[in-house]
Structures are given as structure tokens and as C-alpha cells.
Amino acid sequence: xxxxxxxxxxxxxxxxxxxxxxxxxxxxxxxxxxxxxxxxxxxxxxxxxxxxxxxxxxxxxxxxxxxxxxxxxxxxxxxxxxxxxxxxxxxxxxxxxxxxxxxxxxxxxxxxxxxxxxxxxxxxxxxxxxxxxxxxxxxxxxxxxxxxxxxxxxxxxxxxxxxxxxxxxxxxxxxxxxxxxxxxxxxxxx
Numbered sequence: 001x002x003x004x005x006x007x008x009x010x011x012x013x014x015x016x017x018x019x020x021x022x023x024x025x026x027x028x029x030x031x032x033x034x035x036x037x038x039x040x041x042x043x044x045x046x047x048x049x050x051x052x053x054x055x056x057x058x059x060x061x062x063x064x065x066x067x068x069x070x071x072x073x074x075x076x077x078x079x080x081x082x083x084x085x086x087x088x089x090x091x092x093x094x095x096x097x098x099x100x101x102x103x104x105x106x107x108x109x110x111x112x113x114x115x116x117x118x119x120x121x122x123x124x125x126x127x128x129x130x131x132x133x134x135x136x137x138x139x140x141x142x143x144x145x146x147x148x149x150x151x152x153x154x155x156x157x158x159x160x161x162x163x164x165x166x167x168x169x170x171x172x173x174x175x176x177x178x179x180x181x182x183x184x185x186x187x188x189x190x
Contacts, residue, residue, distance in 0.1 A: 010156070012118050020082065020112065026090040031090070042065050044091030048178065078119055085112050091126030107174035114167040122160045129157050 031037050058075030059065045085108055087154075091104045132153065136146040147154070 016116055019114060020086055020089075023086045027086070027090045028093065030052075037093075040091050040093055041088040047084040047087030047089075047091060050087065054078075054080035054084065078115070080136050081115060082112070092097060099180075100177065104174065104177035107170060107177050111167070111170045111174045114163055114170050117160055118167060122157075122163060125153075125157050125160055129153050139149045140164040 009153055027043075028040070033038055054077045056065060057070075057073040058069060060073040081087055088104065088108060092101060129150065133146060136149065141149075
């Protein structure tokens with residue numbers, strides 16, 4: 001039985017996203033249990049540092065850094081950005097009085113989601129679609145029938161291909177909101 005792209009690739013994407021949220025909740029719970037909630041402030045600094053360091057992938061991709069494998073830099077980017085995001089989410093906690101910080105957190109969550117689309121969904125979904133197309137071609141099914149059978153999978157893959165056009169502006173917006181948050185903290189701290 002053919003497993004749809006939705007079940008094979010989209011569901012694991014949501015599971016990884018849920019794992020990030022669970023890690024955040026677990027760390028926050030631990031800090032509250034140990035009565036060291038103030039540590040969350042410092043986790044924000046560390047998380048921001050990890051995310052900034054993760055942009056070394058962009059420098060490698062644009063050949064400002066010439067050593068090392070782009071694949072290794074991409075993996076480093078993914079893990080550092082994910083870990084930094086968890087730490088920033090713990091840092092954010094629940095503070096309803098900080099609207100700018102909440103906008104930055106919202107952009108962080110959207111940015112992580114768009115990054116996970118690229119990591120988990122796009123490549124493997126495209127490969128699955130090509131494999132399904134080849135399998136149908138091998139059975140002698142006409143192109144029209146194959147297109148009809150794979151219509152929904154093709155639409156899902158086409159939508160996912162546009163992720164880079166969305167991920168980069170979201171990353172920029174997250175960076176701007178984070179910088180504004182950091183500046184307002186320094187300006188208005190007592």
C-alpha cells in the first residue's frame with residue numbers, strides 16, 4: 001500500500017516541531033522545580049549566540065568561508081539553530097507584558113517551522129514523488145492516469161519547493177525583532 005507524502009513526510013515534521021516544544025516545556029519545568037527561574041535570562045543570551053553562530057552556514061554557502069563541507073555547515077546550522085531556539089523559548093517564558101518579545105518569539109516559531117520544511121520535507125518528498133512517478137511508469141500506466149493519481153502529492157511538493165522564498169524573509173524579520181527586543185531591554189532596563 002502506497003504511503004502518502006502527507007503521512008510519510010509531513011507528520012514526522014510536526015513530530016520534530018513538537019519535540020522542540022516538549023524540550024522547552026521540560027527545561028522550563030525543571031528550572032521552576034529547582035527554583036532557578038532566573039537562569040532563563042542567561043539561556044536567552046546563549047540561545048541568541050547559538051543562532052548567530054549557526055549563520056556560519058550562510059557564510060560558507062556564499063563562499064566567505066572556504067574550508068569545510070557545505071553539508072557539514074548545514075548540519076551545524078540546523079542543530080545550533082534548533083538548540084538556540086529551544087533556549088530562547090525557555091528564556092521567553094510567559095510574559096504577556098512584552099509585546100515586542102512575543103512578536104520575536106512568534107517569528108522564531110515560524111522561522112523554525114520553515115527551516116524544518118527545508119530539512120525534513122522538501123528533499124525526501126521530492127524523492128518520494130519521483131519514485132512514485134517511476135513506479136507508475138514501470139507498470140505501464142499512462143501519463144494522464146499517473147498525474148491524476150499523484151495530483152495531491154504533486155501539489156504538496158510544489159508548495160514545499162517555495163520554502164526558501166519564505167524562510168529567508170522570516171529569518172530577517174526574526175533577526176530585526178530580536179535586535180529591537182535586545183535594544184529596548186538595554187535602553188529601558190533600570
